[in-house]
Amino acid sequence: MLLTDDQQALRELASRFARERLAPGYQRREREAGIDRALCREMGRLGLVGVDLPQEFGGMGLSGVTTGLLIEDIAYGDFNVSYVQLLASLMGTILARNAAIELAQVWVPKLVAGEAIVALGLTEPRGGSDAAHLALKASRDGDHYVLRGEKASISFSDQADAIVLFARTGTAGSGAGGVTAFLVPLALPGVQRTRYDDVGSRLVGRGSIFFDDVRVPADHRVGAEGRGFTQVMQGFDYSRVLIALQCIAAAQASIDETWAYVKERRTFGLPLAQYQGVSFPLVEFETQLAAARQLCYHALELRDAGRPHTAEAAMVKWFGPKTAFDAIHQCLLTFGHYGWSMDLPHQQRLRDVMGLEIGDGTAQVMKLIVARERVGRLAVQYARQEPA
Numbered sequence: 499m500l501l502t503d504d505q506q507a508l509r510e511l512a513s514r515f516a517r518e519r520l521a522p523g524y525q526r527r528e529r530e531a532g533i534d535r536a537l538c539r540e541m542g543r544l545g546l547v548g549v550d551l552p553q554e555f556g557g558m559g560l561s562g563v564t565t566g567l568l569i570e571d572i573a574y575g576d577f578n579v580s581y582v583q584l585l586a587s588l589m590g591t592i593l594a595r596n597a598a599i600e601l602a603q604v605w606v607p608k609l610v611a612g613e614a615i616v617a618l619g620l621t622e623p624r625g626g627s628d629a630a631h632l633a634l635k636a637s638r639d640g641d642h643y644v645l646r647g648e649k650a651s652i653s654f655s656d657q658a659d660a661i662v663l664f665a666r667t668g669t670a671g672s673g674a675g676g677v678t679a680f681l682v683p684l685a686l687p688g689v690q691r692t693r694y695d696d697v698g699s700r701l702v703g704r705g706s707i708f709f710d711d712v713r714v715p716a717d718h719r720v721g722a723e724g725r726g727f728t729q730v731m732q733g734f735d736y737s738r739v740l741i742a743l744q745c746i747a748a749a750q751a752s753i754d755e756t757w758a759y760v761k762e763r764r765t766f767g768l769p770l771a772q773y774q775g776v777s778f779p780l781v782e783f784e785t786q787l788a789a790a791r792q793l794c795y796h797a798l799e800l801r802d803a804g805r806p807h808t809a810e811a812a813m814v815k816w817f818g819p820k821t822a823f824d825a826i827h828q829c830l831l832t833f834g835h836y837g838w839s840m841d842l843p844h845q846q847r848l849r850d851v852m853g854l855e856i857g858d859g860t861a862q863v864m865k866l867i868v869a870r871e872r873v874g875r876l877a878v879q880y881a882r883q884e885p886a
């Protein structure tokens with residue numbers, strides 16, 4: 499893909515920041531309790547967060563392609579820090595497009611400045627794949643809604659300043675049409691949070707958020723009643739591509755480090771790079787990563803042109819993280835016994851990338867989406883469930 503001068507300039511800035519400021523602390527940051535908010539604000543000041551968000555809310559109004567380039571660069575340095583860019587773009591877009599302007603004016607500029615983290619609240623204890631079947635209840639009470647229930651598996655659960663969550667305002671059996679979105683500041687009375695003991699992405703953290711009769715002003719509703727599900731699904735077409743790019747970037751970092759290693763490490767009197775049994779797998783994975791990356795940018799170009807890209811986004815969301823995981827695994831093996839050490843970053847990248855084989859929708863669900871795009875709802879016709 500050929501970059502414009504502006505894209506090239508942003509890329510150079512992001513890439514330098516990622517390699518000099520982020521990469522050296524990738525493993526140390528995993529052991530810290532949470533993300534350094536000063537680092538987030540610094541990225542905000544440098545214009546490295548929410549570049550796609552509208553100028554009226556402090557963003558630069560840049561394209562999805564440019565946002566993808568930026569996220570790729572940040573994730574190359576620190577996969578987990580790039581969750582900040584991911585969530586700012588996803589949640590900022592949902593808020594800018596659907597929230598009341600007064601609400602968007604409060605929260606979107608904070609996202610762009612790196613001053614706030616807004617989590618996404620879709621999954622519940624009973625499941626994430628069948629997201630339309632959610633149960634958290636929102637009942638209207640005068641000029642408020644009252645929230646009762648639990649959101650599970652929420653990234654940044656104990657760090658986020660607010661959450662855009664999806665709640666049932668319709669009857670128990672109302673399906674996707676009975677779901678409404680709300681922005682909920684997490685300092686409100688009645689909110690409780692936990693953190694799970696996760697395999698990876700420990701800097702981000704994941705956990706449950708409980709809402710015990712939490713009163714949210716009615717003007718914090720995001721979009722019309724019953725429109726929440728459609729809104730988040732449109733956002734997912736975007737975030738799925740950005741997630742694939744995060745994973746591809748992490749794998750590329752491992753591949754680059756492995757190429758450097760195989761030039762130096764010698765066995766049987768020769769550098770490892772001389773053995774095609776070593777170099778060919780690296781070439782094969784780099785080829786697959788390059789193909790996945792191109793499909794990501796194709797999907798983003800379609801999005802920027804206002805054209806459908808649901809199938810392409812679902813394709814890269816399963817193919818990108820899986821290819822990245824397999825590539826990093828190969829890199830770890832190529833480092834021999836050194837690779838099997840917590841001192842090297844490959845094991846952490848493996849764990850971190852694996853999380854996004856699940857988060858935002860599993861490979862099976864992505865394949866169902868592609869099949870649905872091809873043959874219609876026949877591909878996803880399920881038994882109807884008992885009311886929540």
Ligand SMILES: Cc1cc2nc3c(=O)[nH]c(=O)nc-3n(C[C@H](O)[C@H](O)[C@H](O)COP(=O)(O)OP(=O)(O)OC[C@H]3O[C@@H](n4cnc5c(N)ncnc54)[C@H](O)[C@@H]3O)c2cc1C
Binds near residue numbers: 617620625654857
């Ligand atoms: C790192 C990480 C971050 C996350 N962050 C967030 C977040 O910020 N906000 C949020 O709301 N959620 C988040 N999640 C939750 C995530 O979106 C869900 O875990 C995911 O959608 C899957 O839901 P589930 O875990 O309930 O699995 P289930 O829905 O119970 O599925 C279990 C398994 O069965 C398979 N399966 C289910 N149905 C079918 C079917 N019809 N056909 C074939 N296979 C099927 C699935 O692919 C999966 O392998 C995160 C998860 C992870 C791991």
